[in-house]
Amino acid sequence: MQAAPPVRRHWRRPDGWSVAALAAAMAVAAPLLAVLWLALFPADDIWSHLATTVLPGYVRTTLALMAGVAAATLVGGVGTAWLVTMCRFPGRRVFEWALLLPLAVPAYVVAYVYTDVLEYGGPVQGLLRELFGWSSRRDYWFPQIRSLPGAVAMLSLVLYPYVYLLARAAFVEQSVCVLEVSRTLGRGPWGSFYQVALPLARPAIVVGVSLVMMEALNDFGTVQHFAVATLTAGVYDVWMQMNSTAGAAQLSLVMLSFVLLLLGLERFARRGRRFHHTTGKWRRLPRYRLAGLRGWLAFAVCALPTVLGFVLPMVVLVKYTLAAPSAFGGRFAEYLVNSLTLSATAAILALAVGLTLAYAARLNRSRLVALAGRFSATGYALPGAVLAVGVVIPFAALDNALDHLMRQTFGISTGLLLSGTLVALTFGFVVRFLALALGSCEAGLAKVTPNMDGAARSLGLGPGRMLLRVHLPVLRASLLTAVMLVFVDGMKELPMTVLLRPFNFDTLATHVYQYAAHEQFEQAAAGALAIVVFGMLPVIVLSRTLSGARPGHDA
Amino acid sequence: MQPTLRSARAALVAAAALFTVVAADVGCAAPAPAAGEVNLYSFRQPQLIQPILDRFTAETGIKVNVVYAEKGLLERLKAEGENSPADVVLTADVGNLNDMVEAGVLQPVRSPALEANIPSQYRDPDGRWFGLTMRARVIYASRERVKPEEIARYEDLADPRFHGRICSRSGKHVYMISLIASVIANDGEAAAEQWLQGVKANLARKPQGNDRSQAKAIAEGECDVALANTYYYAAMMGNPEERGWAEAVTLVFPNQADRGAHVNVSGGAVTRAAKNRDNAVRLLEFLSGDEAQRLYAEQNHEYPVKPGVATSPQVAAWGSFKADTIQLVSVAQQRAAATRLVDRVGFDEAGGS
Numbered sequence: 001m002q003a004a005p006p007v008r009r010h011w012r013r014p015d016g017w018s019v020a021a022l023a024a025a026m027a028v029a030a031p032l033l034a035v036l037w038l039a040l041f042p043a044d045d046i047w048s049h050l051a052t053t054v055l056p057g058y059v060r061t062t063l064a065l066m067a068g069v070a071a072a073t074l075v076g077g078v079g080t081a082w083l084v085t086m087c088r089f090p091g092r093r094v095f096e097w098a099l100l101l102p103l104a105v106p107a108y109v110v111a112y113v114y115t116d117v118l119e120y121g122g123p124v125q126g127l128l129r130e131l132f133g134w135s136s137r138r139d140y141w142f143p144q145i146r147s148l149p150g151a152v153a154m155l156s157l158v159l160y161p162y163v164y165l166l167a168r169a170a171f172v173e174q175s176v177c178v179l180e181v182s183r184t185l186g187r188g189p190w191g192s193f194y195q196v197a198l199p200l201a202r203p204a205i206v207v208g209v210s211l212v213m214m215e216a217l218n219d220f221g222t223v224q225h226f227a228v229a230t231l232t233a234g235v236y237d238v239w240m241q242m243n244s245t246a247g248a249a250q251l252s253l254v255m256l257s258f259v260l261l262l263l264g265l266e267r268f269a270r271r272g273r274r275f276h277h278t279t280g281k282w283r284r285l286p287r288y289r290l291a292g293l294r295g296w297l298a299f300a301v302c303a304l305p306t307v308l309g310f311v312l313p314m315v316v317l318v319k320y321t322l323a324a325p326s327a328f329g330g331r332f333a334e335y336l337v338n339s340l341t342l343s344a345t346a347a348i349l350a351l352a353v354g355l356t357l358a359y360a361a362r363l364n365r366s367r368l369v370a371l372a373g374r375f376s377a378t379g380y381a382l383p384g385a386v387l388a389v390g391v392v393i394p395f396a397a398l399d400n401a402l403d404h405l406m407r408q409t410f411g412i413s414t415g416l417l418l419s420g421t422l423v424a425l426t427f428g429f430v431v432r433f434l435a436l437a438l439g440s441c442e443a444g445l446a447k448v449t450p451n452m453d454g455a456a457r458s459l460g461l462g463p464g465r466m467l468l469r470v471h472l473p474v475l476r477a478s479l480l481t482a483v484m485l486v487f488v489d490g491m492k493e494l495p496m497t498v499l500l501r502p503f504n505f506d507t508l509a510t511h512v513y514q515y516a517a518h519e520q521f522e523q524a525a526a527g528a529l530a531i532v533v534f535g536m537l538p539v540i541v542l543s544r545t546l547s548g549a550r551p552g553h554d555a
Numbered sequence: 556m557q558p559t560l561r562s563a564r565a566a567l568v569a570a571a572a573l574f575t576v577v578a579a580d581v582g583c584a585a586p587a588p589a590a591g592e593v594n595l596y597s598f599r600q601p602q603l604i605q606p607i608l609d610r611f612t613a614e615t616g617i618k619v620n621v622v623y624a625e626k627g628l629l630e631r632l633k634a635e636g637e638n639s640p641a642d643v644v645l646t647a648d649v650g651n652l653n654d655m656v657e658a659g660v661l662q663p664v665r666s667p668a669l670e671a672n673i674p675s676q677y678r679d680p681d682g683r684w685f686g687l688t689m690r691a692r693v694i695y696a697s698r699e700r701v702k703p704e705e706i707a708r709y710e711d712l713a714d715p716r717f718h719g720r721i722c723s724r725s726g727k728h729v730y731m732i733s734l735i736a737s738v739i740a741n742d743g744e745a746a747a748e749q750w751l752q753g754v755k756a757n758l759a760r761k762p763q764g765n766d767r768s769q770a771k772a773i774a775e776g777e778c779d780v781a782l783a784n785t786y787y788y789a790a791m792m793g794n795p796e797e798r799g800w801a802e803a804v805t806l807v808f809p810n811q812a813d814r815g816a817h818v819n820v821s822g823g824a825v826t827r828a829a830k831n832r833d834n835a836v837r838l839l840e841f842l843s844g845d846e847a848q849r850l851y852a853e854q855n856h857e858y859p860v861k862p863g864v865a866t867s868p869q870v871a872a873w874g875s876f877k878a879d880t881i882q883l884v885s886v887a888q889q890r891a892a893a894t895r896l897v898d899r900v901g902f903d904e905a906g907g908s
Contacts, residue, residue, distance in 0.1 A: 053895070053898040053899055054898045057904065121771060121774075121775050144761075146764075147761075227725055227761060227762060227763035227764075229903060236626070237727045237894065244891075245630055385626055385627050388627055389627055389630045389631075389634075392630060393634050395634075396631075396634035396635050396636065396638075399635075399638065400635075400637075400638055403638055415638050415640075416639070419634075420640060498623070498624045498625070498627075499624050499626070499627040499628070501622060502622070503594060503620035503621060503622055503640070504620050505622075510623075514600050514601055514602060514623070515602070
């Protein structure tokens with residue numbers, strides 16, 4: 001008997017990576033499906049009321065907010081990233097990391113601070129009245145800070161670092177040779193920027209801008225404080241006032257479809273074009289020197305967002321904190337430890353899941369895996385409290401089913417094993433922030449030419465070892481970005497923590513909120529300050545790693 | 556294929572290890588409900604409630620475990636079902652209590668102490684919820700620019716003489732919704748709609764901020780009248796930075812010649828799944844008792860529900876007032892209608908003059 005020769009199979013056996021990725025995506029998608037279920041099987045019909053009264057207004061406001069924030073962060077983030085990466089001007093080294101700092105400031109904190117500073121009774125208008133002898137509101141015009149443009153400004157100030165971060169990582173990792181070839185082929189500095197550097201960085205910039213838009217979409221603190229009626233504000237109205245979880249879930253789905261539409265549009269615009277670096281040659285970036293006035297102009301461009309988004313809010317926070325130092329007492333240290341532990345654990349888990357999803361999609365070019373990953377990452381665009389309900393439902397169902405089974409077979413009640421524990425809360429964080437980790441991993445992987453995979457595989461490396469030995473060293477900056485982004489956002493996270501937490505559990509964010517909600521901002525300042533300070537540290541680490549991520553970089 | 560599986564396994568092992576770390580965290584943080592404890596889901600803010608809960612623990616030795624959240628607790632209770640660890644719920648508004656009754660997550664309680672402490676108007680006839688404190692939603696009017704006889708009723712706010720002189724918080728805030736619901740319950744939906752249109756037409760600016768910011772706007776001359784809850788006035792008087800705002804306004808208790816001022820209650824209830832039922836009832840009895848009622852009055856400047864318990868000196872200085880005697884449940888039932896009304900009128904989209 002002779003063994004039959006091995007038949008070449010035309011279908012691919014599902015490999016370990018795909019299986020792991022699909023399993024992870026399914027787990028993360030469970031809360032989204034729960035929200036979907038709430039929306040599609042409502043207990044009452046509220047949709048027709050919403051659609052005929054407030055929905056068009058919500059949609060208009062939301063689109064305007066998203067478009068405004070996207071435009072501002074795109075210009076600001078990419079512009080400053082290019083300046084600090086490719087040019088030399090006064091203060092460049094400081095701005096490299098300082099431009100990231102607003103990332104650590106929660107949007108609602110900036111909103112509170114600027115309302116205090118800019119409104120009628122604030123110091124700015126007070127000074128103007130004194131200078132010009134105006135006596136009442138009717139004597140002069142001043143922009144309303146609590147307005148849609150105000151909300152766009154506030155959100156842009158704290159969100160542009162996402163674009164800056166990813167664009168800069170892309171610019172730093174690019175090969176100068178490509179740019180030089182472009183210059184020798186006759187493109188000027190602007191032409192090279194638009195036609196070579198920008199397309200190469202496009203995947204990263206798109207990830208950055210879509211993260212920003214999702215954040216703007218689900219922001220609640222700022223829009224509520226400014227009375228801007230976005231979809232998210234609508235979700236809370238419907239939920240709190242009309243007691244309709246279904247209506248809230250339905251509006252959330254409208255939001256989700258915004259995001260899916262957006263991502264689809266971008267894919268379509270790119271139409272399968274891929275841009276990879278074709279060379280691995282790196283050398284020190286020859287920075288373009290901006291002399292004299294142009295140098296100071298660049299300085300001003302970078303100083304503006306840093307001062308407005310970070311320095312000024314910090315000054316106000318420090319002032320308030322010094323006025324109420326007792327706020328550090330009590331269980332403050334415990335809140336801090338809780339925030340740190342929770343954010344760090346969630347960050348590492350989100351990275352593991354994100355990397356698995358991104359890598360499995362790359363390995364197999366599998367549409368299914370890529371789609372599953374993309375869908376499970378859309379939780380980032382949902383209002384946190386709605387997503388939290390989405391987490392409560394499957395966990396409670398699982399716990400209750402297990403309890404039922406155990407009672408039937410062994411006569412023991414296991415009660416709720418996971419609901420209302422840190423497991424459910426950490427899981428919620430991963431669901432909410434997966435987009436950050438997945439986006440960073442995808443953007444990182446996209447920049448690695450597939451030729452590298454081909455070479456590694458032909459030299460006999462399996463996918464796992466290829467990841468460890470080939471990709472991870474190149475991806476170091478992207479992975480660190482993923483962990484840090486989730487960590488910083490975790491420190492600020494509020495709505496999920498509030499609903500999913502165990503008994504007697506508080507974080508800095510919940511501590512800040514209980515005072516800020518009552519506009520007792522002085523009491524909240526110490527906690528807000530701690531969130532910013534501890535969010536700053538990883539941001540600085542992140543920046544240093546980014547600079548070091550460039551092969552051949554010797555500075 | 557082998558290396559693939561091995562690496563996938565390695566990834567799984569790593570994930571499992573991480574999960575174990577998290578689970579270990581949990582072990583320390585989640586307290587197992589034991590005898591001598593009671594588990595509380597609270598819609599009310601910690602700084603208002605915690606001192607009173609601490610007193611309860613000091614007196615009875617019963618530990619109170621709390622989850623504070625403003626939204627989603629009802630969904631959590633429903634999903635957790637019979638296994639829910641919560642024994643007691645505290646809310647800031649009668650509306651939430653009504654929602655929970657309708658969701659079937661509460662159980663009736665018969666307690667002579669509760670029934671003696673709380674007038675029947677402020678509790679559920681079947682004992683499924685109990686009001687614990689009261690607050691009135693009143694008119695803050697500028698001392699300088701509003702003559703005392705100029706405004707006496709909620710209905711006056713729609714009068715054209717207040718054109719460009721009214722400030723308001725969002726029409727969809729729970730306090731506004733409750734007030735609008737009470738206007739619907741008293742005057743009917745058509746009249747209420749006309750009224751709200753009129754108020755909107757009189758707004759000096761787009762609705763924004765909280766009750767304190769309305770007082771601030773009056774102090775700064777942006778507008779002359781606003782609606783706000785009573786206890787904010789006392790709270791502002793106690794804060795050096797805000798004292799000036801309070802001093803710029805006077806409190807007008809509306810509709811004293813007819814139905815009375817709109818009042819709302821914060822309240823408590825025992826859940827259907829309560830495992831520590833006795834402790835739960837004991838907590839509610841404590842909260843409706845003399846000592847807790849006095850604490851509520853002194854710290855939060857709310858009106859005690861228990862007759863005979865003194866209000867705080869600041870609150871007492873306003874004198875007594877006539878409260879709307881309508882059953883709170885019938886107001887709560889108009890909340891959805893009130894929200895729809897606010898949407899229809901486009902109250903929050905008012906541009907101001």
